[in-house]
Amino acid sequence: MFFYVFVIVVVVILAHKFYGLDGLLVKWKSKRDLHIQYKEPIEKYNRFYQRLPDKSKIIFEQKVNYFLYTKEFIPRTIDEVTDEMKALISATAVQLTFGLPDITLKHFDKILIYPNDYYSTINRQYHKGEVNPRYKSIVLSWQHFVEGFANPTDGINLGLHEMAHALKLENLIQNEEYAFFDRVELEKWKTLAKAETSKIKNGGETIYRQYASVNEDEFFAVSIELYFEQPHKLFEFSPELYKTLSNLLRQDVKQLYDKITSS
Numbered sequence: 001m002f003f004y005v006f007v008i009v010v011v012v013i014l015a016h017k018f019y020g021l022d023g024l025l026v027k028w029k030s031k032r033d034l035h036i037q038y039k040e041p042i043e044k045y046n047r048f049y050q051r052l053p054d055k056s057k058i059i060f061e062q063k064v065n066y067f068l069y070t071k072e073f074i075p076r077t078i079d080e081v082t083d084e085m086k087a088l089i090s091a092t093a094v095q096l097t098f099g100l101p102d103i104t105l106k107h108f109d110k111i112l113i114y115p116n117d118y119y120s121t122i123n124r125q126y127h128k129g130e131v132n133p134r135y136k137s138i139v140l141s142w143q144h145f146v147e148g149f150a151n152p153t154d155g156i157n158l159g160l161h162e163m164a165h166a167l168k169l170e171n172l173i174q175n176e177e178y179a180f181f182d183r184v185e186l187e188k189w190k191t192l193a194k195a196e197t198s199k200i201k202n203g204g205e206t207i208y209r210q211y212a213s214v215n216e217d218e219f220f221a222v223s224i225e226l227y228f229e230q231p232h233k234l235f236e237f238s239p240e241l242y243k244t245l246s247n248l249l250r251q252d253v254k255q256l257y258d259k260i261t262s263s
């Protein structure tokens with residue numbers, strides 16, 4: 001009897017050491033079923049989720065739960081952040097990190113939501129979204145977020161764009177989620193990004209919009225939009241770019257979409 005109590009105490013102490021008490025509670029809570037008010041909008045609007053096999057859907061829902069429990073959603077010039085907003089924003093982060101089971105964009109614990117584009121006092125411009133590592137926040141215009149999902153195949157998606165910025169930063173920030181991208185693949189990707197960026201700048205043939213050539217971070221964010229919304233087009237345009245992105249994210253969205261179409 002004493003032995004069992006001892007084992008339980010050791011397990012609890014170790015778990016507490018690795019996750020903290022809050023972390024443990026959240027991990028336990030996120031294993032529960034996703035509430036219907038969150039699940040419904042995801043089922044209705046998230047194309048990636050819709051295409052997942054049933055087993056993967058459960059994992060996706062648990063990741064959404066975890067994201068919901070660990071992030072603070074803050075309304076800006078709107079009355080409240082609705083459950084639908086929370087669900088669809090969380091699902092976007094989960095879609096992007098689905099192949100990276102331990103990655104939850106840990107550094108970014110605040111999601112700020114404006115109704116429309118907003119004036120940023122930092123650079124005195126109107127923004128549709130931004131990621132601010134200093135304030136640990138991801139900022140989104142809800143109208144533009146919705147527009148991104150209203151047309152899921154046009155290669156433009158604000159939510160994925162901003163989450164991509166957060167993911168690339170998370171890889172650089174020294175915490176539990178540091179340096180998760182495969183280094184060799186990341187170097188390969190940087191070389192390809194450089195070549196493609198100069199092609200965009202010089203008016204070469206490309207499927208990228210001009211904005212992708214601003215810098216490497218913007219190129220990554222726009223690449224993620226294309227990867228999820230036009231994977232076949234991106235693959236046909238540059239199999240290398242598609243493959244390195246797929247290797248970095250450790251998922252193959254083209255294959256996921258193909259599977260369902262052919263069944």
Ligand SMILES: [Zn+2]
Nearest residue numbers: 161165218221
């Ligand atoms: Zn950007």
